[in-house]
Amino acid sequence: PVMTNIRDMFHRHRASATYDSASIGWALGSAEKLFIVLSSAVFCIIFQTTGSLNDSFYRGMVGFWGFFTFNFAIYSYFGQAFVSLVEPSATAIILSSVFIGLNNFFAGLIVRPQLMVGGFYALPFYICPGHYVYEGMIISLYREDNSEVIADEGSDFWDFLGCTESPCTGSLNQYI
Numbered sequence: 001p002v003m004t005n006i007r008d009m010f011h012r013h014r015a016s017a018t019y020d021s022a023s024i025g026w027a028l029g030s031a032e033k034l035f036i037v038l039s040s041a042v043f044c045i046i047f048q049t050t051g052s053l054n055d056s057f058y059r060g061m062v063g064f065w066g067f068f069t070f071n072f073a074i075y076s077y078f079g080q081a082f083v084s085l086v087e088p089s090a091t092a093i094i095l096s097s098v099f100i101g102l103n104n105f106f107a108g109l110i111v112r113p114q115l116m117v118g119g120f121y122a123l124p125f126y127i128c129p130g131h132y133v134y135e136g137m138i139i140s141l142y143r144e145d146n147s148e149v150i151a152d153e154g155s156d157f158w159d160f161l162g163c164t165e166s167p168c169t170g171s172l173n174q175y176i
Contacts, residue, residue: 007084028080036076040069063140071133075100103130114156146171 006028013019044065078099082092104110106121107130116125125131151158151168161170 010084029077032073032076032080036069036073040072041065044068064137067133067136067140071130074103074129074133103128107131107134109134142172144173146173148172149175 006024010019010024013024044061048061048064075096079092079096082095082099083089086092086095102124106116106124106128108116108125109130111121113125113131116122148169149157149172151161151163151170153163153166153168157170157175158168161168161174
């Protein structure tokens with residue numbers, strides 16, 4: 001709703017030649033930054049402390065926060081772009097929903113990434129920002145974790161470890 005009002009204001013000012021599109025863009029970008037940084041920091045602090053994912057609170061916090069903030073900014077700025085580019089708000093919401101759905105699909109949340117690499121879906125998988133965001137979040141949380149992981153016989157992890165007999169174990173650091 002706010003972006004719709006700004007869009008209308010932009011068209012009025014552009015018609016009267018008082019504002020340039022770059023000045024509106026800079027204003028929106030700078031106004032949104034504080035919201036993105038603070039809201040993602042609050043989420044990450046609550047998520048890390050209640051999830052007990054690390055034995056050390058600070059170990060994965062900076063990387064996780066950075067990737068989560070990047071993802072939050074992508075959704076926020078793409079939503080603003082769709083509202084600015086498309087006249088009816090309902091159409092902008094539909095386009096944003098499609099973008100988020102495709103981002104989640106090609107990020108590996110719906111279909112395993114192993115099934116997308118090397119096939120028809122390889123290009124969207126590699127250009128999708130969510131793929132890199134979620135991979136960065138997982139790696140920042142578990143990169144120094146050496147918990148034991150049991151490899152299933154015939155799995156990619158089993159082959160990676162070079163297992164010959166069961167049970168075959170590796171570390172979580174090797175698994176990711």
